[in-house]
Amino acid sequence: MPPIQIRNARPDDAPDLARLLGELGYPTEADIVRQRVEEMAQRPEAVTRVGVLSGRVIAMSTVVFRPTLHELGDIARLIAVVVDPGRRGQGIGRQLMADAERISWARGAVRIEVTSAEYRHEAHAFYEHMGYRQNGRRFGKDRH
Numbered sequence: 001m002p003p004i005q006i007r008n009a010r011p012d013d014a015p016d017l018a019r020l021l022g023e024l025g026y027p028t029e030a031d032i033v034r035q036r037v038e039e040m041a042q043r044p045e046a047v048t049r050v051g052v053l054s055g056r057v058i059a060m061s062t063v064v065f066r067p068t069l070h071e072l073g074d075i076a077r078l079i080a081v082v083v084d085p086g087r088r089g090q091g092i093g094r095q096l097m098a099d100a101e102r103i104s105w106a107r108g109a110v111r112i113e114v115t116s117a118e119y120r121h122e123a124h125a126f127y128e129h130m131g132y133r134q135n136g137r138r139f140g141k142d143r144h
Contacts, residue, residue: 004092006099009048009060011037016057017050020082025117047103051083051096058084061096063104063112071111076104078114081123097130 009017014034021028040046045066051059062080078100083092104112114132116123124134 004051004053004059004095006049006051006095008041009037009050013037013050013057017048017060020057020060020084021080023085024080024082048080049096049099049103051092053087053092058087059092059096061100063100065104065107065109073108073110076100076107076109076112078112081114093126094130 011034014030014037017037018028018030018033021033037048040048040062046062046064048060048062050057060080060082061078064077064079065074066077067074078097081093081096081100083096101112112132114127115138116127128134
């Protein structure tokens with residue numbers, strides 16, 4: 001398998017990104033994804049990258065950077081990482097993670113965190129294989 005091209009997401013990637021978000025369990029209409037890509041492109045604390053093979057987006061990652069009082073640099077958090085199901089196991093996820101790490105370290109992050117739902121056991125094994133270790137729990141509360 002040839003290396004994929006990795007680049008910043010563009011608004012015209014929205015249909016493929018919507019499909020990939022659906023794979024993560026976040027079904028979102030392409031028009032909303034297009035709007036969010038445009039908005040996020042204006043925010044320096046967030047980076048969405050896509051993996052492209054033969055002109056088609058087959059993978060994506062989003063990294064957000066947040067400052068803390070207790071660290072001398074930002075924390076990078078991977079909030080979305082997904083590879084097209086038909087392309088998993090081909091090294092694409094590793095390429096995408098390496099890209100996210102390169103960007104994070106270059107921006108001065110002192111740590112990279114990955115969020116993942118508890119039921120995603122295959123993803124957890126992948127992250128551990130990439131050198132990540134579970135070091136806490138995440139809690140959330142949605143606004144209703």
